[in-house]
Each structure stands twice: as structure tokens, then as C-alpha cells.
Amino acid sequence: MAEKAAGTARPDLAAMVVPLGRALMAAEQPILDAHGLTMWAYAVLLRLDETPIRTQAALAEAIGADKTRIIAVLDDLAARRLISREPDPMDRRVRLLALTAEGRLLRDTVQAAIQDGEERLLTVLPAADRSGFLRALRALSTLPDLTLG
């Protein structure tokens, strides 16, 4: 306890989590590239596979992007028939978005490849740490606010 001032017990959380996130994204990149998907395109496929979403703005919000940010992404996905994107007959201003069969297949293929790699990566951890890590990660990443003050 006397030497507490000399060095810290652990690095700040952000100092560990942010670089880890960057490394994980970089590690996913080759897999996404192999299937012609950007990170945003993959995020769209993942999100659309959960629950149907009504507006593009809501989709953008859900994946943490700007509504203008995803338009080119949707253009590309629709052109490749990975998603459908049709005006809502009830309100022709909104575009209804949904995965096509090919879109769901691609999503499953890519995610399986990514999670296979992740499982292999996680084997470096002791079993107990590993399950605690995953549980903690899910808990923390679903917290609504997260303030330190």
C-alpha cells in the first residue's frame, strides 16, 4: 500500500478497452473484405436480422451512425440484393428495410467466421476469466449511460 503512488494497480479501463476494440476491428477486417462488406454494411446486416426496423433514421441510430452516413451503404446492399428497400405503402416517405435470403445467408456466414476466430482467440484465457469477461462485457455494453463522475 505504501508504494501506491509509484505506479497504478491497473491501467485505466479506456486505455485497455479502446485499443482492444481497435485490434478486434482490424482483425475482423480481412473477413469482411473477403465478403465485400464494410464494417457499417455488416452492422446493418446484423441489425436487420434482429427485428424489422421501420425507418432508415432509426436504423442509423441503432447502429450508432448518422442517418446520412448509411445511405451509400444501403445503396450498395440493395444493389447486391442483400437487403430489400421499398417505400411503405402506408407512408411513401419511409423505406421499409429487410434482409433478403441471400443477405441472411451472408450475414450468417460472415458472423460464423468471425465468432469462430473469436472463440479461438478466447482460448488464451482461463475458463473462469473467460466466462466472467463475456458476462461483464455484455453487462457493461448494455448499460444505458455509464458516467464516472
Add this chain to the structure above:
Amino acid sequence: MAEKAAGTARPDLAAMVVPLGRALMAAEQPILDAHGLTMWAYAVLLRLDETPIRTQAALAEAIGADKTRIIAVLDDLAARRLISREPDPMDRRVRLLALTAEGRLLRDTVQAAIQDGEERLLTVLPAADRSGFLRALRALSTLPDLTLG
């Protein structure tokens, strides 16, 4: 096991880690702001407090920044006497960097505030998950490469 295709057991790691990192950085921001530090300036103070570093390029590399990126940061820190930055008498091309007493004090103050907040945040986790999380995080964030292929 039959319903594996319908939804995945867990989100991709990057899908949890990256947003968590962003949230943690955002949560640190008010504390950094209160002390007039940017994230990069804080990263510099943290790094310089560990082991003396010889060149600016090496410092930039160590904190994951471009060498041109940190020049304005060093200008500001030096002007505020939080770091010293003098030409090496042995090789006048290089600038020797070191924390001043005030720099170390500020570093300690800010990190204490941040880690206090983090400890409070971590209390939402069961004790077992929490220690596993921290151990796993340290292990993964110090891995040299991290590939999924």
C-alpha cells in the same frame, strides 16, 4: 442447438468492446476537461510517467498516435510546464521528454478521479465476473497481434 441459426448466442466481441470503449472515453471526457487535458495529452502524461522515453516518434508510437499528431500536444504541455522537452546534448536532433513535478501531480490527480469513477462503475458486476473481466482485459489488451483467421 436447433435454434442456433435463428439468433446468435452472443454479439461479436467488437460489437461490444468498441461501443464500450467509446462510452468509457466519453465518460472520462468531463474529468479531463476539468483539468484542461485532451485525451492525447493525458495519454502522454501516463506514458511519460512509466519509463523515460527518448524520442517523440517513440512516444507517439507507444500511445498509438502519429508522430505529427502529438506535436501540438507537446507544445501545450511544455508551455504549461507539465513536461520538460530539451534537446539531447548527445544528439541535438532529439528532444528529451520528461514529466515535471506538476505534470506528475496532475497525472496522479486525474487518474485517481478516473479510477475512482471506474471502481464505482465496476460495482455493478458480480465480484467473480469483475475480477475475471479485469484479468481477461489485461491479457487481451497486451497480446501482440490478435488475428481471427
Add this chain to the structure above:
DNA sequence: TATTGTTATACTCTATAACTATA
């Protein structure tokens, strides 16, 4: 000639503002 640090430039990503079409 090679290297450190600096400045100037260009590029990428993202957000803001202006526009079209529907309501």
C-alpha cells in the same frame, strides 16, 4: 546520406445544412 522534429498538404470520416418528396 540518414534521421529527428516540424510544417504544409491531402485525405478520410463524420456531421451540418440545404433540397425533394410525401404527408
Add this chain to the structure above:
DNA sequence: TATAGTTATAGAGTATAACAATA
């Protein structure tokens, strides 16, 4: 007039290239 989507523009952040000083 208000809203969904789109396009055009501007801004932040980052990296690349050119430059000055020193070796």
C-alpha cells in the same frame, strides 16, 4: 407545416509529403 430520405457542403481528425536542422 412537418417528416423521411437524399444530396451538397463543411468540419474534425488523421496521415502523407515536403522541409529544416543535425548527425
